[in-house]
Amino acid sequence: MNDPRIDELMEFVRIPSVSAQSAHEPDMRTCAEWLLAKLRSIGLEARLEPTAGHPVVLAKTPRDPAKQTVLIYGHYDVQPPEPLELWTSPPFAPEIRDGRLYGRGASDNKGQILAHILGVGEALAEGPLPVNVIFLIEGEEEIGSNNLTTFLEKNRAELACDAIAISDTGMAAEGYPTLSYALRGIATMEVKVSGPSHDLHSGIYGGAVANPLTAAARLIASLHDSDGRIAIEGFYDDVKEMADWERTAAAESPLQERDIARQAGVSELAGESGYSAMERIGARPTAEINGFGGGYQGEGSKTVLPAEAFFKVSFRLVHNQKPDRILALAARHFEKNRPPGIRIEIVNGHGGEPFAFDPTSAQGLAARRALEETFGRPPALTREGGSIPILTDFQKILGHPALLLALASPDCRAHAPNESFPIANFLAGIRLNRALLRGLGAAGARPEKPMKS
Amino acid sequence: MNDPRIDELMEFVRIPSVSAQSAHEPDMRTCAEWLLAKLRSIGLEARLEPTAGHPVVLAKTPRDPAKQTVLIYGHYDVQPPEPLELWTSPPFAPEIRDGRLYGRGASDNKGQILAHILGVGEALAEGPLPVNVIFLIEGEEEIGSNNLTTFLEKNRAELACDAIAISDTGMAAEGYPTLSYALRGIATMEVKVSGPSHDLHSGIYGGAVANPLTAAARLIASLHDSDGRIAIEGFYDDVKEMADWERTAAAESPLQERDIARQAGVSELAGESGYSAMERIGARPTAEINGFGGGYQGEGSKTVLPAEAFFKVSFRLVHNQKPDRILALAARHFEKNRPPGIRIEIVNGHGGEPFAFDPTSAQGLAARRALEETFGRPPALTREGGSIPILTDFQKILGHPALLLALASPDCRAHAPNESFPIANFLAGIRLNRALLRGLGAAGARPEKPMKS
Numbered sequence: 001m002n003d004p005r006i007d008e009l010m011e012f013v014r015i016p017s018v019s020a021q022s023a024h025e026p027d028m029r030t031c032a033e034w035l036l037a038k039l040r041s042i043g044l045e046a047r048l049e050p051t052a053g054h055p056v057v058l059a060k061t062p063r064d065p066a067k068q069t070v071l072i073y074g075h076y077d078v079q080p081p082e083p084l085e086l087w088t089s090p091p092f093a094p095e096i097r098d099g100r101l102y103g104r105g106a107s108d109n110k111g112q113i114l115a116h117i118l119g120v121g122e123a124l125a126e127g128p129l130p131v132n133v134i135f136l137i138e139g140e141e142e143i144g145s146n147n148l149t150t151f152l153e154k155n156r157a158e159l160a161c162d163a164i165a166i167s168d169t170g171m172a173a174e175g176y177p178t179l180s181y182a183l184r185g186i187a188t189m190e191v192k193v194s195g196p197s198h199d200l201h202s203g204i205y206g207g208a209v210a211n212p213l214t215a216a217a218r219l220i221a222s223l224h225d226s227d228g229r230i231a232i233e234g235f236y237d238d239v240k241e242m243a244d245w246e247r248t249a250a251a252e253s254p255l256q257e258r259d260i261a262r263q264a265g266v267s268e269l270a271g272e273s274g275y276s277a278m279e280r281i282g283a284r285p286t287a288e289i290n291g292f293g294g295g296y297q298g299e300g301s302k303t304v305l306p307a308e309a310f311f312k313v314s315f316r317l318v319h320n321q322k323p324d325r326i327l328a329l330a331a332r333h334f335e336k337n338r339p340p341g342i343r344i345e346i347v348n349g350h351g352g353e354p355f356a357f358d359p360t361s362a363q364g365l366a367a368r369r370a371l372e373e374t375f376g377r378p379p380a381l382t383r384e385g386g387s388i389p390i391l392t393d394f395q396k397i398l399g400h401p402a403l404l405l406a407l408a409s410p411d412c413r414a415h416a417p418n419e420s421f422p423i424a425n426f427l428a429g430i431r432l433n434r435a436l437l438r439g440l441g442a443a444g445a446r447p448e449k450p451m452k453s
Numbered sequence: 454m455n456d457p458r459i460d461e462l463m464e465f466v467r468i469p470s471v472s473a474q475s476a477h478e479p480d481m482r483t484c485a486e487w488l489l490a491k492l493r494s495i496g497l498e499a500r501l502e503p504t505a506g507h508p509v510v511l512a513k514t515p516r517d518p519a520k521q522t523v524l525i526y527g528h529y530d531v532q533p534p535e536p537l538e539l540w541t542s543p544p545f546a547p548e549i550r551d552g553r554l555y556g557r558g559a560s561d562n563k564g565q566i567l568a569h570i571l572g573v574g575e576a577l578a579e580g581p582l583p584v585n586v587i588f589l590i591e592g593e594e595e596i597g598s599n600n601l602t603t604f605l606e607k608n609r610a611e612l613a614c615d616a617i618a619i620s621d622t623g624m625a626a627e628g629y630p631t632l633s634y635a636l637r638g639i640a641t642m643e644v645k646v647s648g649p650s651h652d653l654h655s656g657i658y659g660g661a662v663a664n665p666l667t668a669a670a671r672l673i674a675s676l677h678d679s680d681g682r683i684a685i686e687g688f689y690d691d692v693k694e695m696a697d698w699e700r701t702a703a704a705e706s707p708l709q710e711r712d713i714a715r716q717a718g719v720s721e722l723a724g725e726s727g728y729s730a731m732e733r734i735g736a737r738p739t740a741e742i743n744g745f746g747g748g749y750q751g752e753g754s755k756t757v758l759p760a761e762a763f764f765k766v767s768f769r770l771v772h773n774q775k776p777d778r779i780l781a782l783a784a785r786h787f788e789k790n791r792p793p794g795i796r797i798e799i800v801n802g803h804g805g806e807p808f809a810f811d812p813t814s815a816q817g818l819a820a821r822r823a824l825e826e827t828f829g830r831p832p833a834l835t836r837e838g839g840s841i842p843i844l845t846d847f848q849k850i851l852g853h854p855a856l857l858l859a860l861a862s863p864d865c866r867a868h869a870p871n872e873s874f875p876i877a878n879f880l881a882g883i884r885l886n887r888a889l890l891r892g893l894g895a896a897g898a899r900p901e902k903p904m905k906s
Contacts, residue, residue, distance in 0.1 A: 020753040080755055086651070143753060170657060184656060188754045197718020198539070199869035202741040203637060203839030204623060206769055207733035208713055210723035213742035213764075214677070220667060221674035260661055265650020265760075270663035270794040280660035288655040289666035290757050291748035296765060300473040300596060301641045301802045302533055303767050303840075304743050304868055307718075311666075312749060314756050316659055341723040349754045386656030387756075415757055416652035 005118055006101070008038070009426060012110045013094040013103040019054055019077035019143045028054045028139050031076045035137055038114075042121030044135070049155075051147035054139030058155075061124075061133050069132040070440050071161040072120075072433075073394070073402065074113025074168065075141035078105035079415045086417035100409075100420040107412035111421035112167040112429060113137060115407060119433025130441030134161060138390075141168075144350025145390040152397040163363050163440050164400050166391075167429060169384050170408040173254035175424065177371035177379035179364070180404035182282065182356035185317030186387035187326045188349035191219065191334060193294075194308040195342050202305040209305060210341035213294045216309040219344075222337045223287045223313075228272040230287050232333040238320035242283045249381045250278040255410060263411045282383025286316045287330075314349075316385065323351025352389020357401030366443040367403040370436040374428055382406075405432060458571055459554070461491070462879060465563045466547040466556035472507055472530035472596045481507045481592050484529050488590055491567075495574030497588065502608075504600035507592030511608075514577075514586050522585040523893050524614040525573075525886075526847070526855065527566025527621065528594035531558035532868045539870035553862075553873040560865035564874035565620040565882060566590060568860060572886025583894030587614060591843075594621075597803025598843040605850040616816050616893050617853050619844075620882060622837050623861040626707035628877065630824035630832035632817070633857035635735065635809035638770030639840035640779045641802030644672065644787060646747075647761040648795050655758040662758060663794035666747045669762040672797075675790045676740045676766075681725040683740050685786040691773035695736045702834045703731040708863060716864045735836025739769045740783075767802075769838065776804025805842020810854030819896040820856040823889040827881055835859075858885060 017031035018024040032048055032055045039046035039059035046059035054077065063069065081091035081104045089095040094103035101111065116135075123129055136159065138148050152159060169180040195212040196205070225231045242250070257277045261269055271280045280286075294309025296302035315326050327348050338344055358364060359381050371379040384404070395401050407429045413419045470484035471477040485501055485508045492499035492512035499512035507530065516522065534544035534557045542548040547556035554564065569588075576582055589612065591601050605612060622633045646669040649662055678684045695703070710730045714722055724733045733739075747762025749755035768779050780801050791797050811817060812834050824832040837857070848854050860882045866872045 020755065021751070080749070080751060082749070082751065082755075083652075186656070186756070188756075190754070195719060198866065198871070199536075200717055201839060201866075201868040202739075202743055202767055203639070203769055204837075204867065205713070205717055205734065206741045206767075206838060207724050207737055207739040208710075208722050208730040208838075209717045209719055211741055213745050214673060217670040217673035217742065217745070217764075220670035224667070260658070264653055264658055264662045266648060266662055266794050268794045269661050270792065271660050277661040281658065284660055286655075286660040288659045288664055288756075288758055289670065289748065290655060290755055290759075291750055292666050292670070292762065293746050293750050295742065295744035296533070296535070297744055297746050298474070298533060298535065301643070301765055301767065302473065302535075302743055302868070303639070303641075303741075305741055306743075309745065311670075312754055314655055314659075314754065316656055339723065341719050341721045384657075385659060386654060413651065413654075414657065415654040415755070418651070 006423060009101060009111055009114050010094045012114055013101070013106050014092055016092040017077050017139065018080050019140055020080050028077065032057050032139060035076055038117060039135060042117065043124045049151065051151055053147045056151055057137040059135040061129060063132050067132050068163065068441055069134065069161040070437060071134045071136060071159060071164045071398070072116050073164060073166045074116065074137045075109045075139065076137055077139045077142050078108065079142050083417065088418055096423065099424065100422050102418060102420045104419055106419055106421040107408045108414035108419065109141065109168050111426050112407045115426050115429025116167060116433045119430045122430065123434050123437065129437060131437050133437070134159060144352065146350065148390050149393045152393055156397060159398055161398060161400065164394055164398065164402040165405060165436060166388065166402045167405050167407045168388055169386065169404045169406040170410055170412065171406045172380040172382050172410065173259065174409055175375065176254045177375035177377065178382055178406040179359055179367055179371060179379045180382050180384045180406055181359040182383040183354065183391065184385055184387050185321060185323060185352050185354035186314055186389060187317060187323035187351040188314040189327055189330065190310060190312045190347045190349065192308065192310045192345040193342060196305065196307050199307050200305040202303045205305055210339055211305050212309040212342060213306060215339050215342040216292065216294065216311055218339065219334055219337055220289055220311060230285065232329050234329050235326065239285060240319045242279065246283065246383065247279065250276060250282065253278055253380050253382060259410065281385035283318055285318050285321060288314055290314055316387065317354050319354060321354060323353065327351065350389065352387050353392040355388065355391035362443055363403060366439040367405060367436065370432060370439045371405060373435045374432040405436065459876060462554060462564055462567055463547040465567055466554070466559050467545055469545045470530050470592065471533050472593055473533050481530065485510050485592060488529055491570060492588060495570065496577045502604065504604055506600045509604055510590040512588040514582060516585050520583070520585050521616065521894055522587065522614040523890060524587040524589060524612060524617045525569050526617060526619045527569065527590045528562045528592065529590055530592045530595050531561065532595050536870065541871055549876065552877065553875050555871060555873045557872055559872055559874040560861045561867035561872065562594065562621050564879050565860045568879050568882025569620060569886045572883040575883065576887050576890065582890060584890050587612060597805070599803065601843050602846045605846055609850060612851055614851060614853065617847050617851065617855040618858060618889060619841065619855045620858050620860045621841055622839065622857045622859040623863055623865065624859045625833040625835050625863065626712065627862055628828065629707045630828035630830065631835055631859040632812055632821055632824060632832045633835050633837045633859055634812040635836040636807065636844060637838055637840050638774060638776060638805050638807035639767060639842060640770060640776035640804040641767040642780055642783065643763060643765045643800045643802065645761065645763045645798040646795060649758065649760050652760050653758040655756045658758055663792055664758050665762040665795060666759060668792050668795040669745065669747065669764055671792065672787055672790055673742055673764060683738065685782050687782050688779065692738060693772045695732065699736065699836070700732065703729060703735065706731055706833050706835060712863065734838035736771055738771050738774060741767055743767055769840065770807050772807060774807060776806065780804065803842065805840050806845040808841065808844035815896055816856060819892040820858060820889065823885060823892045824858060826888045827885040858889065
């Protein structure tokens with residue numbers, strides 16, 4: 001494809017900006033500087049703002065007080081690419097196959113945020129924008145946006161705006177416009193399980209000493225009951241049932257069970273009884289094990305009773321669930337179920353509250369119109385299973401809920417090997433940005449309240 | 454210590470003869486050749502015998518038909534040394550500290566077999582032996598002795614003997630003479646658990662797709678009931694209760710619960726209800742998880758719902774349990790407990806039947822006398838938790854049970870980091886060999902039957 005905009009995306013994806021791995025620190029800096037140059041080249045005033053972690057990239061048009069101000073948020077950091085051997089083309093050597101650009105971050109979030117930048121660039125090349133624009137692009141979304149809250153608080157005045165737009169979610173179906181009105185929260189922890197002071201011979205000691213691998217497995221098994229409900233006491237205290245219109249929207253979504261099964265590559269879905277798969281993903285909390293390791297990992301067998309094991313767990317939260325409370329309940333649950341002869345140590349990771357807003361508000365309607373104009377049909381309204389922890393802070397500090405305009409393909413494989421972004425979505429994203437800025441400029445801004453849930 | 458015998462042991466331990474790892478193939482060869490030279494140097498006729506795997510080292514005195522023939526068995530292969538970072542001195546750079554020689558294989562089995570070789574060497578230097586001696590030292594004990602059965606069958610005539618002696622077990626207490634009259638059998642398997650066709654984002658799919666890590670953990674948890682009994686249907690069909698004299702011997706063993714807890718570095722022991730720790734280790738079967746891996750293993754968190762997981766399990770068997778039947782029952786159990794949306798694939802590993810013989814037989818009494826003469830007090834009679842799968846084949850093919858004369862220290866850390874062998878045990882082993890050959894020569898050989906159990 002002979003389109004310089006696609007070359008630019010490839011250049012962006014080529015930078016291995018993995019925020020979770022300290023070895024990639026210099027690449028994070030390179031990536032931020034690449035963005036800085038890009039934003040300046042389209043005529044914005046831009047700078048890097050240091051944080052306690054990776055820098056924030058900030059860019060804006062001059063503020064015209066007669067115009068609404070739209071803040072566009074994105075992130076330049078990406079998930080770790082491992083396991084590397086499962087990639088068809090290397091994660092940081094982007095390649096186009098069948099109309100999709102493959103590479104780590106292609107979809108989450110480099111392709112989506114670059115579409116907005118290029119949309120603004122094209123509009124600026126034609127004349128003044130209908131709104132003031134602020135780009136806020138951080139480097140720590142994949143590790144919990146730990147320094148963004150402080151940044152928002154410190155720069156509250158400069159970031160004052162009338163609407164916030166984010167493209168970091170997925171379309172309900174390929175090319176189907178989608179406005180996400182809710183995301184789940186998240187709370188993560190690592191549990192270290194230890195028993196004997198050193199690895200033991202499983203023949204000489206097996207039967208007399210508690211095995212940390214078995215103990216860890218039993219702790220994980222204790223997380224769910226036989227109906228797939230989470231068995232931690234108090235876990236559902238702050239979870240509400242969906243409203244009728246939400247169950248209808250879920251039932252009418254272009255994304256249905258067979259699509260989810262096909263994307264995931266499974267013959268049958270699984271999960272909590274009493275809810276459709278769409279409902280389970282969007283409106284029900286989960287406890288997922290993200291990693292488990294311990295004992296002999298190599299070739300053949302080794303008859304060892306290992307000294308320790310670990311597992312990583314992430315809870316997805318909905319409605320009024322709070323990460324800190326969930327982590328405390330889980331810790332109490334693990335301690336209560338800890339078998340004799342076993343010690344556990346828990347290290348809490350990042351957390352973020354669930355988010356929801358009202359898609360029938362003025363801004364919600366403006367976003368829906370922009371999506372309809374770009375894609376030629378009214379958007380699906382969805383609750384998303386993923387998390388963007390910083391949304392709650394945007395709402396609290398800047399006073400507005402974020403408009404979540406999905407550009408990612410439903411089978412983009414974000415966070416997995418062979419992540420990709422359809423070129424068509426990239427180009428549509430550039431058009432969507434222009435329609436959205438026009439729409440928000442015309443609609444004007446009214447104060448928004450979080451949707452009752 | 455200025456003793457050339459210890460230098461020889463250090464030379465032997467220095468060779469990284471890890472049979473499980475194909476990268477160590479040349480080291481296996483080097484180790485077999487080192488032994489060959491050693492056995493020739495003490496005046497034995499010795500050769501390497503190729504097998505489908507690692508070669509067997511065979512050595513013998515000329516056969517005098519007027520004398521009893523004693524076959525001494527050992528192995529020159531060692532367990533993988535991982536995890537390397539937990540060794541105080543490197544596993545293959547042997548070091549003496551506080552009267553113990555540290556290194557992989559120091560105890561299991563290089564120190565013990567070399568003591569027998571040096572014992573025979575010293576006796577030969579003084580004159581003819583009281584018995585004919587055959588050394589059979591294999592290179593595949595740690596990976597299941599898969600080629601030894603064929604070797605025994607093929608060389609039945611050459612290996613014909615009146616008694617078999619093995620030092621590959623542990624003393625009941627430091628320096629306490631010990632005759633082991635039973636070992637557990639073993640059956641190993643690896644279970645591969647898979648779900649989605651590729652790693653998924655745990656937010657976007659979590660709640661709708663079965664997680665292989667959770668499924669694997671639940672399969673492991675299903676292995677035991679709340680009393681620590683194995684919950685596989687039919688698992689105990691061929692297990693018998695111990696005889697009264699055996700429970701007495703276990704109760705009178707110098708090794709007691711506090712010793713096991715101290716050696717293992719745990720504050721409390723664990724396991725099946727209704728049995729002492731000594732009984733659980735020696736006379737009860739187990740299901741131990743030796744390794745578990747899947748999902749993100751690195752630094753920080755990664756919100757992935759992984760495509761697959763694996764775990765390695767080893768069963769220790771007693772009495773009449775047969776490895777093949779146990780593996781079949783376990784496979785049926787896992788299949789029965791397999792959750793929807795999950796596939797499992799089972800790869801069976803090595804197996805070996807349980808072993809037991811009668812310590813009141815003529816050979817048993819000769820062995821007990823040799824131990825008493827060497828250590829100055831009557832030996833403890835113990836059932837061992839470990840496995841030497843080849844013992845059953847010795848019994849079936851050569852017609853004799855093996856005399857298990859323990860030289861390993863109770864906290865030798867076989868199979869674990871910082872394996873060691875007390876120098877005193879090494880030197881006692883050399884004396885024991887001489888007392889044993891004298892005793893067996895005097896006692897004469899009578900046909901033995903396996904102990905009824």
